[in-house]
Structure formats: structure tokens, C-alpha cells
Amino acid sequence: MPRPSLKDQRSKEIRAAFARCVARFGLDGATLEHVAEEAGVSRPSVRHFVGNREDLIDALAAHVQQDYQAKMETLFAWLPQTGRIEALIEFMFAPSVVSSSEDVALAQALMAAADRYPSVAAPLKSWIMEFDQLIQNELSAHAPNASPADVAGASFGILSLYFNIDALSQLGLPERYGAAAKTAALNLIANLEDASDGAD
Amino acid sequence: MPRPSLKDQRSKEIRAAFARCVARFGLDGATLEHVAEEAGVSRPSVRHFVGNREDLIDALAAHVQQDYQAKMETLFAWLPQTGRIEALIEFMFAPSVVSSSEDVALAQALMAAADRYPSVAAPLKSWIMEFDQLIQNELSAHAPNASPADVAGASFGILSLYFNIDALSQLGLPERYGAAAKTAALNLIANLEDASDGAD
DNA sequence: CTATTTATGGTCATAATTGACAATAAATAG
DNA sequence: CTATTTATTGTCAATTATGACCATAAATAG
Numbered sequence: 001m002p003r004p005s006l007k008d009q010r011s012k013e014i015r016a017a018f019a020r021c022v023a024r025f026g027l028d029g030a031t032l033e034h035v036a037e038e039a040g041v042s043r044p045s046v047r048h049f050v051g052n053r054e055d056l057i058d059a060l061a062a063h064v065q066q067d068y069q070a071k072m073e074t075l076f077a078w079l080p081q082t083g084r085i086e087a088l089i090e091f092m093f094a095p096s097v098v099s100s101s102e103d104v105a106l107a108q109a110l111m112a113a114a115d116r117y118p119s120v121a122a123p124l125k126s127w128i129m130e131f132d133q134l135i136q137n138e139l140s141a142h143a144p145n146a147s148p149a150d151v152a153g154a155s156f157g158i159l160s161l162y163f164n165i166d167a168l169s170q171l172g173l174p175e176r177y178g179a180a181a182k183t184a185a186l187n188l189i190a191n192l193e194d195a196s197d198g199a200d
Numbered sequence: 201m202p203r204p205s206l207k208d209q210r211s212k213e214i215r216a217a218f219a220r221c222v223a224r225f226g227l228d229g230a231t232l233e234h235v236a237e238e239a240g241v242s243r244p245s246v247r248h249f250v251g252n253r254e255d256l257i258d259a260l261a262a263h264v265q266q267d268y269q270a271k272m273e274t275l276f277a278w279l280p281q282t283g284r285i286e287a288l289i290e291f292m293f294a295p296s297v298v299s300s301s302e303d304v305a306l307a308q309a310l311m312a313a314a315d316r317y318p319s320v321a322a323p324l325k326s327w328i329m330e331f332d333q334l335i336q337n338e339l340s341a342h343a344p345n346a347s348p349a350d351v352a353g354a355s356f357g358i359l360s361l362y363f364n365i366d367a368l369s370q371l372g373l374p375e376r377y378g379a380a381a382k383t384a385a386l387n388l389i390a391n392l393e394d395a396s397d398g399a400d
Numbered sequence: 401c402t403a404t405t406t407a408t409g410g411t412c413a414t415a416a417t418t419g420a421c422a423a424t425a426a427a428t429a430g
Numbered sequence: 431c432t433a434t435t436t437a438t439t440g441t442c443a444a445t446t447a448t449g450a451c452c453a454t455a456a457a458t459a460g
Contacts (some may be wrong), residue, residue, distance in 0.1 A: 011408090026312055028228040031447060037250040042409055043448090049407090052449065074425035111367050112226055134436070149335050152376065153383030156364075157357055160381070163358035163367075167311050171325040176352065181360070184352030188384060191391045204427070204439070231417065242439060243418090249437090252419065 010049040012037045015059045018050075022060065023105035027113040027120075032056075059117060064110065065123035068103065069130060076134050085142045085189055088135075092162050093182040104166040132159055143192035154188040161185050210249040214239045215259045218250075220258065223305035225315040227320075258319060262312070265323035268303065269330060273389075276334050284391055285342045292355040292362050293382040304366040326345075332359055343392035361385050 017039035023029035032053065036043040050056055079087050107124065114121040135155040139146070146154075165181040217239035221230035232253065236243040250256055279287050304337040307324065314321040335355040339346070346354075 004457070005406065007406090008277075025224060025316065026228055028226055029316065033447075044410080045408060045451095047449075069285065080344035108312060108367075112308060113229075113373065114370050115228065116225065120291060121371055125373065127302035128371065131342070146227055147381070149383055150387060153379040156377055157361060157384030157388070160360040160364035160384075161357060163357075163364055167308075168328065169309065169362075170314050171321050171328065173329070175326065177356055177439095179349070180352040183349050184357030184360075184388060187350060187353055187388060187391045190356070191387045191394075194391075204436080208439090233417080243441080244420095245438060247419080252416095 006018055006048055010039075010041070010045070014041065014046055014065055018056050018060055019063065019106050020102060022109050023102045026109050027057070027117060030099065057117060057127070060110075061120045061123045063119070064107075064127055068123075069126050071103075072134070073129070076138075079138075084140055088138060089158075089182065089185050089189070092158070093165070093185060094179070095178055101166055104163060105170075108163065108167050122191070128159070130154065135159065139192060142189070144191040150192055153193055158185045158190045181187050207249055210239075210241070211259070213239065214246055214250050215256070215263055218256050218260055219263065219306050220302060222309050224303045225318060226313045227257070257317060260310075261323045264307075264320070264327055268323075268327050271303075272327070272334070274395055276338075279338075282384050285338055288338060288377070288386050289358075289382065289389070290359070293365070293378070293385060295378055304363060305370075308363065308367050328359070332356065335359065338391065339392060342389070346392040350392055354392055357388045358385045363396055 014035065018030065018160045021034045021038055025034060031041050032046055035045045035056070039046065041049075046056075050059055075091065076088075085100070095116045107127075108184055110117075110120050110124050114124060132155050135150050138170075139154055141149045161184055165178060168177060214235065218230065218235045221234045221238050223330060224230075225234060230244050232246055233290075236246045237257070239246065241249075246256075250259055276288075277293065307327075309326050310320050332355050335358055336351050339351045339354055343351070359382055360383045365378060368377060
């Protein structure tokens with residue numbers, strides 16, 4: 001009887017538009033007008049399909065908690081059986097990915113606002129900690145004799161490089177910094193192998 | 201004849217208050233009311249002593265360009281003659297510094313807003329690039345035989361760890377991440393020594 | 401075709417932020 | 431003491447963001 005509901009579809013689109021606006025303007029700078037224009041709908045429609053600003057933020061937090069984690073796990077599931085670490089580094093620090101990763105920009109914006117918007121802190125924290133754990137798993141499998149402390153350090157270093165190369169690229173840093181990030185990541189891994197070789 | 205001017209003193213205080221507010225609330229979240237309250241003056245006084253919002257941002261950019269660079273150079277000048285790298289890492293990743301470094305939080309907030317406020321991008325960029333250059337100098341002196349690419353990677357890695365440990369600490373990550381950051385930094389340096397030893 | 405539900409847009413009220421001007425108090429040179 | 435400059439506060443207008451309600455159009459079941 002009723003007109004078919006577009007709520008699921010529109011909600012996704014609007015939430016995605018909100019994510020893009022937050023990545024570009026920050027959480028405080030992403031006004032509902034921005035979101036509406038980015039989503040191609042009117043501002044009252046944003047309210048109709050998702051709700052008020054708080055609802056948008058909650059939806060974004062749920063997005064991080066669910067879709068981000070799923071995307072991350074898909075990435076690790078798609079790594080080849082051999083050369084997993086190399087493939088992972090290649091993916092994380094490929095120039096095309098680095099310059100077009102809205103996920104990282106969104107994560108940066110949410111991190112910057114985490115203390116003001118507590119509802120986004122928990123999903124972000126669990127996502128990052130799980131990301132770290134997956135990298136640690138790969139590193140441990142790659143260098144079984146490396147110490148847990150070194151594995152934890154290398155994983156955190158790779159994550160930091162991944163986040164920072166995106167943040168700093170917004171400043172218009174020279175191209176060589178992208179190469180430096182990849183070099184550092186590979187050296188952190190090589191150091192694990194050296195240490196484990198030496199410990200044998 | 202005139203009443204003595206407090207402009208220099210008050211300008212500094214207000215600019216420092218603005219810096220603290222930006223570090224805490226982000227550039228968009230730092231309202232003039234916040235700044236006035238943080239500085240202990242009225243909002244019209246903020247306008248009287250520094251100017252409008254744009255003037256505040258320009259003053260902050262100048263602050264980064266001048267005081268930040270001076271503070272950074274003072275740090276490197278104070279490093280001991282021997283064990284300079286170790287002292288630098290100790291300083292950058294000491295728990296007390298990491299948890300109380302408003303400079304890094306401010307830098308993060310400005311980086312996040314660099315694309316929206318172009319006037320802050322250039323000072324930030326030059327500060328970071330000079331910071332990177334000073335670290336590279338130390339690393340090159342410490343491991344003369346290391347390749348320039350590895351030195352650049354290690355320097356960028358240390359900078360990334362330095363920035364990220366602060367950003368992530370706002371999420372309430374466990375204490376061990378601080379230790380992981382320091383471990384990663386030291387391993388990046390150790391890798392330079394190993395490579396240079398091997399190249400001899 | 402009719403009724404019901406949803407989509408979409410219009411509009412107003414309210415709060416927050418900012419810019420700007422006016423007014424008063426204070427301090428010092430002469 | 432007087433004049434001049436500065437400090438400080440009060441206040442209002444304009445802009446913007448947001449929330450909320452209402453009206454209209456559209457689509458589908460029956």
C-alpha cells in the first residue's frame with residue numbers, strides 16, 4: 001500500500017556524505033548544509049532520513065564500528081598466502097591509496113574530536129586496536145622469533161606511518177615523504193627479521 | 201602622556217590562550233568566547249588586543265613559524281655532545297612529555313585544518329620539514345654510513361610516531377602503546393647502525 | 401480511482417557566533 | 431589638575447546553524 005521506502009538507501013548515501021564532509025571539514029566544520037549538498041538532497045531530507053546532528057554522529061560511529069572493521073578484515077583476508085607482509089605494505093603505502101584514502105582522513109578528523117564527542121572514541125579505539133592486532137599477527141607469523149615488544153613497536157610504527165603520511169600530505173609535503181614512509185615501514189619489518197635471525 | 205600599553209603582554213597571553221583552545225577544541229571549535237575565558241579577559245578585549253578571528257589565526261600561524269622553530273632549535277642545541285640521539289628519543293617519548301605536549305596537539309589541530317585555512321599550512325609545513333631535517337642531521341651523524349633513503353625513512357618514522365602517540369593517547373589507548381612507540385623509534389635507529397655496519 | 405504511506409521541499413523560531421560601535425574607567429605626561 | 435591615550439566593559443546587529451513543523455507531490459495496494 002505505501003510508497004516504497006528509500007530509507008535504507010538514502011540513509012547510506014547521507015551517512016557516506018557526512019563521512020566525506022567530516023573528512024574534509026572536520027567534525028565541527030561539517031554542517032548539515034554541507035552534508036545535504038554533498039548527498040544531493042535538501043537539509044530537511046537529511047533530518048527525515050537520518051535525524052538530527054547527534055543521530056548523524058551516532059550513525060557515523062556505527063559506520064566506523066561495522067563497515068570499517070569489515071573492510072579491514074576483508075583486506076587481511078585477501079592478502080596472498082605468501083608475501084603477505086609485502087602485499088600489506090604495498091597496499092597501505094601505495095601512492096594512489098595514500099592520496100585518495102578518505103578513510104584515514106575521516107579517522108584523523110574523528111581522532112581530533114574524540115575528546116569532545118565521546119560516542120565516537122570507543123568505536124575508533126576498538127578499530128585501531130584491532131587493526132594493530134591484525135598487523136601484529138602478520139608480523140609474528142613473518143618473524144616468529146621476534147620479541148613481542150619489537151612486534152608491538154613495529155606494528156604501532158606502521159600504523160603511525162599510515163596515519164601520518166595522509167595527514168602530512170595535506171600540507172603539500174614533497175613526494176619523497178611518501179617514499180620515506182614506505183622505507184621506514186619496511187625497515188621496521190627488516191629489523192624484526194634481523195633480530196630473530198640473531199636470536200637463533 | 202598616555203596610559204601604559206599592555207598590548208604586547210596581553211597579545212601574548214591571548215595568543216597562548218587561543219593556542220590552548222585550538223589544541224583542545226580544534227580550530228573550528230575554538231570560539232572567541234573560549235579564548236576570552238581561557239585568557240581571563242572579556243571578548244571585546246580579545247578584539248581590542250589582537251583583532252578579529254582572522255587576525256587571531258594569523259597570529260597563531262606566526263607563533264608556529266617563530267616560537268615553534270625557536271623552541272625546536274633550542275631543544276637540539278641543548279642535546280649533549282654524546283648520546284644525542286638517545287637523549288632526543290628520551291625527550292620525545294618520555295611519558296610525561298607525551299601526555300602533556302600541547303605543542304603536538306596544536307600541530308595536529310592545525311594540520312587537520314590546513315586545507316581550510318591556507319595561511320597556517322605554510323608555517324606548519326616549514327616547521328615540520330625543518331624538524332625532519334634536524335632529525336636527519338642527527339641520524340646521519342650517528343650512523344654516517346646509512347643510506348640517505350634509510351635516514352629519511354627513520355626520520356619520518358620518528359616524526360610520525362611522535363605525532364601519533366599524542367593523537368592516539370586521546371582515545372585512551374593502553375599504556376603499552378607509549379612503550380611501543382619508543383621501541384619502534386629505537387629500532388628505526390638501530391636499523392641504521394646495522395645497515396651501516398653491514399655496508400662497511 | 402481512492403486511501404495510505406513516504407518523499408521532498410518550504411518556512412519559521414531559536415540559539416550561537418561574530419563583528420562593530422559606544423561608553424566608562426584608569427593612568428600618565430605636562 | 432587637565433588632557434590624552436589606553437584598558438575594559440556593555441550592547442546591538444548580522445550571519446549562520448540547527449530544530450521543528452507544515453504542505454505538497456509521489457507511489458502503491460486494494
